[in-house]
């Protein structure tokens with residue numbers, strides 16, 4: 001359960017940018033959090049508390065999932081594994097395609113970095129439709145990992161992301177919801 005004081009601070013810090021990067025999108029800009037190291041520390045504490053004792057590895061989704069994901073892994077003393085957009089990782093890796101509003105995208109993960117049976121936290125900054133996170137969860141499963149938890153700074157309520165993640169039967173933590 002997130003400290004109500006932290007919720008207020010984040011609400012006052014995260015900026016809403018209307019119509020970016022396309023008309024109709026309310027872009028949530030988290031970059032002001034990094035101007036305030038104490039606030040960043042509180043966010044990491046909140047996210048680490050959710051996962052403490054429950055995971056063996058963190059998988060972070062490019063690129064804003066790295067900003068908090070690595071710190072969660074360091075605090076909890078577990079490995080961090082990068083999930084990258086197609087074409088960035090050297091082999092060996094596996095990929096997973098997913099649908100975008102128009103067309104498809106693909107994400108990739110190095111093989112040989114996740115132990116079979118490892119309980120994995122999948123982390124990103126924001127859950128919208130859940131398409132990216134669902135593909136990340138499939139990559140973890142393809143490598144014999146257990147999708148144990150999901151965490152996000154922000155969840156956008158009306159886009160169906162949480163429903164899409166129900167199939168994995170893993171708890172979902174969002175600090176803030178819009």
Ligand code: AMP
Pocket residue numbers: 025026027028029061062063064124125126127128129130131132133161
């Ligand atoms: P989705 O696959 O639809 O859940 O989209 C999640 C990814 O898109 C995350 O990596 C977010 O960083 C990014 N994203 C989607 N919608 C927004 C938004 N309104 N503001 C900021 N980032 C967004």
